[in-house]
Amino acid sequence: MHARAVAATTTALLGAAALLIPAPAALAGAVQPTVIAHRGASAYAPENTLAAVDKAAELGIHWVENDVQRTKDGELVVLHDDNLKRTTDVEQLFPDRAPWKVKDFTAAEIARLDAGSWFDPTYADARVPTLKQYMDRVELNHQKLLLEIKNPELYPGIEKETLKLLGNEGWLDRPHLASRLIVQSFSADSVRTVHELKPAVKTGFLGTPPVSELSRYATFADQINPSYGSVSTGYVASVHAVEGPHGRPLEVFVWTVNDANTARLVAGYGVDGIITNTPDVVRDALPAQ
Template identity: 80%
Template sequence: MHARALAATTTALLGTAAFLLPPSDVRADEDGKQPTVIAHRGASAYAPENTLAAVDKAAELGIDWVENDVQRTKDGELVVLHDDNLRRTTDVEEVFPDRAPWKVRDFTSAEIARLDAGSWFGHAYADARVPTLKQYVRRVEVHHQKLLLEIKNPDLYPGIEGQALKVLGNEGWLDRRHLAGRLIVQSFNAASVRAVHELKPGVKTGFLGTPPVADLSAYAAFADQINPSYGSLSKGYVSAVHAFTGPHGRPLEVFTWTVDTAATARLVAGYGVDGVITNKPDVVRAALRGF
């Protein structure tokens, strides 16, 4: 995730009635539960980000939650990739030298499947590929993990919210068991978060950013979480977020990103955050153990 210009605040209240979910297992609360640790793009300090290998590494480390990013190809396939450009994490410039500027939306899923998405990280990962969303959620399911899915650049991909929900539904991720504690969909774009909530009110949602406290009541109509970068946080802000009730009748939560040191993990835990998104989930988990 990058700190970036946020979408305009959505202020209209939602009229759709939402049903109450069973108690979530991801809230750090007065019962003394430590913040949830979420592996950012998988365990991306130890395996190439957003690949199946990064999911596997998170599972190997015993991390339940993984975060990923979703983009859309030229032929309409959803793929798991952070950037809207293929250059940074694949060998696209070598395989398709005449296809600059190498945007995801300009390549078919078959073309992207040819790319090496691991060698940039290390020779041992030369066989890694850019997974489709379907492949990714199946691997998460194999490990009985939980998914924090980020919709990237929804302005580039009209209708991506409904398409992502369709993939999740087809893969069994919209049943009550998953909705109760195994799935969250987030975005930097408030309209995108609201679209997910309107399409599937049972899905837990998060807004990436740090809205002014005065605007939190509007976000609480469609977002269950406010998820800021750790550098923008304070204990007072976290308390302010927790004071609002989200669309499923529970206090808003805070997942913060991207925390990679023990000191920062303890700092944000002291603020009362509910989750910590990290490239180094083992480091953060050790720092928070017994917190």
């Protein structure tokens, strides 16, 4: 969800969710869901930038989510869209290069772009980070990463390249694999490829597969990560009833929840994680451990 849509979405959801929110006592005995900062703390800083990572850390949020794509010359960069138009000044710097696809620009060209002014002029110095730069910052902040391989059909081999970079950066050692890294995608084939290349990596499938198909996804995915509006208590329970590739129940991380009422609603469903642009709002809405 776009960061600027947070306010409108919050207003719309408050009324719709109010009657469905579990009472605090219903949540008190449950394990508090993990809170994941969507594209960093993207309600407060330009998405997928180092500033958004730092803002999440400033708010005390341990998990950040990002999106990975590949440049023309093979550099992995952190950006949500497959083109540069929405979140950079690429139209001004390269007016004759429409439709401004990430895969048509070199890493050096992308490094020149202003990736912050679209959000707020005070972030004019923000740049599209390489995945290496992003990993360095996450490590510096002692944070954890939910990494999404975006549009893998556009970038053949991106799974292997992503895992290689993660390995080079020390993120495939036992401590990171145990509790600090999850790789996800909307592409089941991509998630399956990651699992086959590096079975120890925790993986997530973005979507809401039918309950009848969960056992198939459980052969390569540790998580089923749907839009919050597509789940219920029954669906979450059905996911939890299936054992994943590492011998543990499948988990559910939902996206993108940006207000307190909806956070309490989905927590009542029993979800394991909540992906949000406003991680402080979601965290503060949940009962303390």
